[in-house]
Amino acid sequence: MDSATPASPVRKRGRPTEAGRVERRGQILDAALPVFLEYGFGTATVDRIAAAARVTKRTIYTYFGNKDGVFTEMQRRLAANVSGESLRPETLESLAARIVYGLHSAQMIGLHRLVIAESLRFPELARRLHDNGDMRHIARLADHIRAEHGQVAAAQAEQLYALLLGEDYRRRLLGLLEPVTAAEAAVHARSALAVIQLTTASLPSGAASAAGAPSP
Template structure:
């Protein structure tokens, strides 16, 4: 299968860094669409290659096997959470966590993992390591020796609103709603005045 760049047939030669990043994003965008529509088990690398308009070999080179693709999709959410590598402002980080993890994509991926964890246990492990564990670790590092733990704060940042999102009972929060939710979680643990 010939690869096609966004602006026409791909030129010969080594792709630039920008072209490599764009191609990887193209693969991950296609993977999100397919995983959310067909589930993990319903997506083959052949199908992903066709959707992303790349070769199967390109997927292996740029991302890896199907589990690695899924892990990269989950890991890509980290860009929104860890904006510009910023993890020193607890209030900003917690607001971004709520906004990102309550988003349609994150909730869809979470549902997918729950539905397919029994059949694909490695999927659940990679999901947890690439997402929730990283967030708990980042929160723990910021909290330091405080009485609250990263796990406690993370649980409050998801909580019942996240369960309602998983069940499709509520829409994704606005940035202002995410900030209020994060502030309430911090206040509940005595980490911020109400």
């Protein structure tokens, strides 16, 4: 009598689960950024991205359509990570500090340098970075200002974002400054918020009250 253990049935390979698709998308996007940073947008290819991600070209076309789709989704993902969109609600100050810290990261600095270098040949890259990055952060800042201080002008969120970037960010882009620490980002954010609170004193009394500043 044969006592050998019967072989386990071979599992048929079916469609990936939703979790599997999310993981695969992340795998491709993680691999894509170094490829774009090394070769630039014009020279980076789907072949190179597929090789770096260890997937087939067909997989990339299925998930993103083409190289442009990969780059656009990569921008959106990085912007979402910078402002912590997947995290629980936070204060305006902590959001501002998170944005400063995230924008100074090697990934975001690399992406911004890449877009600046390629923007004359591919102007749509700069437009998308502005829409998917800057405007996204400004919208989140505006939501938090409104939640904590009442109705305010959209210009306040834009002014705050400009202050969060500041001279340090320009120096970081030029390679003249090391990445900020979390503590330094928090100090920078508090300083920017202090300036915004001072400027609200010049608003009409109703607007100043709505922004959380004392009426004159």
